[in-house]
Every structure is written in C-alpha cells, then in structure tokens.
Amino acid sequence: MSRNPIACNSAKGLTQLARSPLSGISVCVVGAGPAGVYTALQCWRKGHNVRILERSPVARTQGDFFMVAPQVINHIKTWPDMAEENDRIAADPRVSLHRNTGERISGPLPFRFDKGADAGAELDPTKRFHFHHRPKFLQMLISQLGRIGVQIEYGCRVAEFHEDADKAGVRLDDGRTIEADVVVAADGIGTKSHTLVSGQDIRAWPSRLAGFRAAFPVEMIAGGDAELSERTKILDDGHPHFQIFNGQGLHMTLMRTEDIITWGMTHKDEGTASESWYESVDPSTVLGYVSTIPTFPSFLRRLIEATPKDGIVDWKIMWRNPQPLTTSPLGRVVQVGDAAHTLLPSSMNGANQALEDAIYLASCLELGGKENVHWATKVHNKLRFERVSCCQKLGFVNLAKRTNRDAKTANTKKTEDMVPEQGRWLWGHNPEMYVCDNFHKALDHLQRGTPFQNTNIPPGYVHEEWAVDELMARVERNEPLNLGGDWS
C-alpha cells in the first residue's frame, strides 16, 4: 500500500511520518488508555479519520511499571519521535531472585526474550526488556497523538453503544450522541459495550488474588536508611535492579530507576481490593499482611513504611473467560484491549494485547476499505481471538510456575525459572505484517468458508475452548496444564 509522507510537529521540528491514503472511514474511539490511544494513532496512520473520547477530566498520572514486549516496542519505534522517547524512558533492568528472607539466590542477569541466544552474547536491543512507568508510557502515546493533531476529548463518559447497518454511535451520559463508521470500545474491563456485542452484560469476576502496587519519588527513601539505599541502588553497570522475592506466602518485586522506586506484592484478596488506580490503602494494611510472614526482611518492611500514605494501590485481579466475539452483530462496534479480554495473573500481556489489537484493527479497516467496515471488524476478531486466548492461557502457565511446590520454598529455583514465560510465538510476532498477509485469506474464510488457520499462536497448538475455573483448579492441584504445541 502506498504511503504519503506527512509533516508532523515534533520535538525536533517536523518529522516525516508515512500515512496511508485517506480511507474516508470515520473512527470514534471510546477510552484513552493504552488500547484507545494506540488505536487512535494507528487508525490515523492508516488514513482513517479519528476522534477519541475519555470519561476522565484529565490523563491518568498514577500507576506503577509494566513490561512492554518486543513485538509492540518494535512497532512503536516505527514512529520516529516515539522511538527516541521510548528508549529514553524505558528501564532495561537486570533481574535477580531472592528467598523470602531477602537472601539472594541468583542474578542480577539480563532478561532475555530470546532464550535460545548465547547467554554471554551481546543483548539484541530489539529483544531486550522494556519496563515502562505506566503514566509516562501513556503520556508518550498521548504526546504523539497531539503531534498528529488529534486531541483527546476529556470528560466524555459513554453510557451506551448502538449501531445500524450504516453507522455506529455512542450516547454520552450528558445526552449527546456521537456517530462514526466504526466505534471502538477501548473502555477497559468494565466496558459498556457488552450488551450490544454479546447480547448481555458480561462482567469480570474477582480472582481472589490482588496486588499491592506502589511507585513514588526515589528521594522518599534516600538518605537516612543506609541498608535500604544499598539494597535498592542502581547497579554499577548503570542498569536498574529488578528484584524478585519469593517464598512461602510472598511474591514481591522491587525496582528503582533514577527518579522512581516501585514495588509490588501479590496477595490473597480479602474483599478489600479495588479496581481503580485511584483507590489507595495505608501502608499499615500491607504491614499487617507481611506480619504473617515471619522471615520477611526488615529492609522491605522499612520500604513499605516509607511509602507515601496515598501511594499504595490494592489492585484486584479480575477474570473473564475468553470471549470469542468482540464485534457487534452488524460489525460496526468492536472491542479492543481490556474491554475485549481480561487480565490474568502473571500473563504480563494485557497492555501488549491492547496495542496489538490497535495495530490489527487499524490495518483490517485499511485493507477492507470504507465499503467493508463491517467485514474488516469481523476479520480483526478472527485474526486475534485464538492468539489472545493463548496469551491468557500463558497467565496460568506463569501462575503455576510461581506457585508450584518448588517455588514455594524457592530453594531450587534460578532467576530464569521465576521470570514469566514469553514464547517466541508471542514476542517474535509482527502484528502489522500478519494482518497484511492474512486479511484476505481470513475474509474469504468468513465469506465463503474456505479453510483458514491462524499462525500467530504457538506452533502445533490446536485451539480449544477453556474456562478460567477449570485451568485455575489444575494450577491449585499442581497438575500439568497439558497445553499442546510449542510454547517456547
């Protein structure tokens, strides 16, 4: 497809950005999280006409760190300004593993996606660990949106999605209606689009697991506490140190960058955790939890004490069974990101799937064209579903890895055994090229029933339906998950 170079405002003056010819397709995106903002960016790039609505009055400024995988980073880097900003703001930590006494077992080592690579070899920058501060990552995407001239419309809370054969629309809670050729529900796990898409409200349910998360300025621990400063310092080679503490009753992570210190702890949800970054718990709640772990290191206790009172979020992990249908009956409303899937413990992939969704959808709309918007959204659904289902299954693989009997004592484990699995099928994927190669085959399959098999899943894996409860029961009984196929 030919591209037009477009001059855009940039920190460095004007940047040449390749934009596809205008498609005439209008896209209204609901939600300005990672899924919504990247959908808006990528749709603009594919020549569509975009607007984006967000219920909050301003962009989110709170949050901790998350891992963004190579298949997504490599795509972000096709935007010249973001390539530079991404490198500047992403941490590339070295990882080490500790017992729940604080004693180090192994590391610090680079995290390698490419496990087949020679351990001593220079780390390939396209396969390195990118650990991003959520608010900075989102702000990077939002700044790029501003540079292409698309402004987020804040304070627009969508109450309802609707469609007819020619248009889709949303009704805002202030009564206004907004229409477009396609409406993208990127409004997160509590999406209002289920009633239209699935015919019923599909709520996620609490997993009984939750995570305390904190991120705060590093000055708040510097100074007085020599042991805490030493245990959280940046390594001599300049890399941040991502530390995992694992053992009976404890899974905790800790890292500091030049300006931020962040820690997280998974715990059983006693019914108090919230689904919002904005609901915080007092450090005494976390101290109460760790008081049940007799070996809990005292410097970590002091870290928790030093965390600002409103600085700890207790995030409830929610589950929803895989949703094979993410497109409305007439194909004009389509869900992406957390609206379309759910967060699983240790999958470390929610944001990655959200951004992949954005890339898939924008390309499908481009290849389908204005007359075929309703088919394009269905092809998007066909191309993504099995892959997303595999990503969700991976959450159980990693949960099992973390909580199996060996991991509970953490005596025999190495750092690599504790770092979540990320198979080549996942990180080695090129989402834009995949859609380009498969759009017409999948369209033929949907329109004429010609055979079609997705290849963006673990080689040899045959998709089958599964449910959260069934896999969780296997993890709890320490039984093999019997996935089939090559997940390495």
Ligand SMILES: Cc1cc2nc3c(=O)[nH]c(=O)nc-3n(C[C@H](O)[C@H](O)[C@H](O)COP(=O)(O)OP(=O)(O)OC[C@H]3O[C@@H](n4cnc5c(N)ncnc54)[C@H](O)[C@@H]3O)c2cc1C
């Ligand atoms: C503790 C934790 C750790 C995680 N770690 C990782 C990780 O390491 N790697 C990774 O890839 N992912 C990780 N994730 C998952 C990742 O954060 C999510 O998958 C990702 O944020 C989803 O993006 P989204 O844009 O779909 O949804 P959200 O980020 O939830 O954004 C939805 C947006 O829609 C807006 N909105 C909601 N309702 C409406 C409405 N009615 N009208 C208008 N706007 C609305 C919201 O205000 C919000 O801005 C983690 C998540 C958690 C909770």
